[in-house]
């Protein structure tokens with residue numbers, strides 16, 4: 429089994445605990461938030477994490493004001509991979525946490541879902557230190573950057589030159605406070621705001637900004653790391669990448685379909701566009717945590733091959749992990765309803781005969 433830990437038990441961290449429980453091979457052994465940390469080598473139950481108001485309220489947890497470092501320092505030998513699901517406000521927060529993780533002597537794979545260009549550049553700058561420390565760090569492995577950036581990197585293979593990458597995302601969440609960091613970081617992209625300003629704002633001030641916009645954030649030309657990641661991966665220069673989106677903080681339904689369009693010129697001189705559209709039923713948690721888990725698996729594969737330092741999701745494709753045979757039962761216990769599967773093409777053809 430692969431022992432995983434999660435730093436941060438907010439919207440993404442809690443849902444990751446549920447997802448890990450449905451998968452073979454992975455075992456959640458550690459999780460922390462601002463209140464403390466929990467470690468259990470035999471595995472931590474997803475629902476226990478989801479239902480807890482804070483980690484320190486779970487029996488067996490350790491209250492701590494420096495829970496990240498306490499969890500890793502005390503149990504690093506039992507952790508193979510870590511998902512950093514922390515708010516990145518201001519920009520240097522996760523890079524600073526990474527420096528602290530290096531000092532603990534942890535050896536293994538770190539994966540984040542960082543969003544801003546500057547933040548990913550800061551992680552990239554830590555490459556020599558991470559190599560020296562024996563850590564492989566996969567950055568920008570959420571949905572965007574992440575799944576869509578990797579899709580752009582794959583789609584680029586059809587072209588000799590990539591001319592344009594346009595990412596448009598739609599997010600629908602019923603309450604902003606289930607994903608506080610995500611929404612704060614989105615507000616930081618609006619005119620007149622930046623990560624420093626938003627990190628100093630109270631929750632009440634955030635609610636006021638959301639009220640002004642009927643709970644909907646319209647985001648254009650974002651400073652999103654998909655650009656620099658596609659540049660590092662030699663797909664195209666960063667100025668060819670545009671990211672924007674629509675985030676509804678009062679409605680779980682996606683306001684628009686998330687998609688990436690990759691336009692390029694083929695070896696035959698034709699200009700064409702590939703498009704990759706995510707299913708509207710897939711939530712932000714599904715599209716961020718799935719790829720993060722896949723990159724943890726790819727990261728461990730690369731780690732065993734001796735790779736250390738910093739790579740991005742555009743450099744590596746995520747590996748899929750099989751679900752447990754009883755994952756539907758687990759889903760039922762977690763309170764999810766089973767949806768009827770659509771009829772497959774083969775079944776349909778059989779029916780028509």
Ligand code: NAD
Pocket residue numbers: 435436437438439440441460461462463495496513514515516541542543568569570571572573574606607608609610611613712716
């Ligand atoms: P959240 O606000 O819901 O949760 C953050 C968690 O971190 C909380 O449990 C909090 O207690 C904990 N935390 C904060 N400071 C801490 C500290 N010093 N020590 C220990 N724990 C601490 O966050 P979220 O909405 O789940 O987002 C998490 C991250 O994921 C954000 O950085 C966000 O930008 C990123 N994200 C990326 C994508 C993507 O597609 N790439 C999409 C959504 C979110």
